[in-house]
Amino acid sequence: MVVLARNGTAAELPKLAFLGPVGTYSHQAAHDAFSSMVEYHVRQTIADVFHSVDAALPLGLLPQENSIFGTVTETYDLLRSPEVGKTKFIRGAVTLSVRHCLLVRKGTRLEDIKTILSHEQALGQCRSFIEKHLPGAALVKMASTAAAAETVSRNSAADAAAICSKICAGLFSDLDILHEGIQNENDNFTRFYVMSNSPVAPLPVPLSEDCVGHGLIRIEVVRPPANSRPSVTCSPIMQLLEALQLPVSRIDRRPSTQPGRFESVYLVEVIDDDTACDMSSESDEVDWARRIQNAARRVREAGGLASILGTW
């Protein structure tokens, strides 16, 4: 898509990849954040969104955490890839309120349902409803909530239901909303990371998640070789976290992709303890980026591996 730039010349909108089809929570979160300032590109899986981000398609939205079901493991597994911090960077976060519905083909009753389709996050967020009302139903993991709605809408069998957003009822044919607000808790939020191919290029819309600077650092413990002298020790993870000398707001652990038993990759989000709500100037941002670089250097000096995956 082409829009007019401020000087009247034609300018391309930056492209953003999101988990589709249209009607996912990812789509809603992307719209809330970027409205008409990006060109939207549908992808079928979270991994497809991740792999799409490059010079030709500079932005992607990745679900990161849900307030009921926790970490989106697919995203964290992708954040282990060496290209994150080199050619792909986390540049911001947006949060969406998530209210799940149970959608069926028109005419299907609760007692007819034998199968429930959805993204594993949505199935997890609605576990109490499922256990109470549909304890015998088979749960089928789909790539997204809207993909589940689309499948139920196309499926000729009337015994399937999808857990998804209400708006899917208007997007796919022949669907009824059987129940609304079926997540375990009324307040339910999913946070998404904005990924960019650039560590510094301004986003099409500045994101103000909160007033605090953030950084995401990947930390790995370096084990001494098996045949090394006993005097060679590794720095345990707590020692590496202390070396950061920055407030840590969350730590996620995933198994390492390197060979070895139970080796770990830690994805550590740090926050700026130094900025008030006016951290908007370029010099504040540069200063914060430098503090994160220094923190990563201290981790390396303490014997760990540290890569900065993004600052915002």
Ligand SMILES: O=C(O)C(=O)C[C@]1(C(=O)O)C=C[C@@H](O)C=C1
């Ligand atoms: O399937 C969708 O609609 C998505 O956007 C993915 C996703 C997730 O991965 O957490 C996003 C928000 C909800 O938590 C449920 C699913």
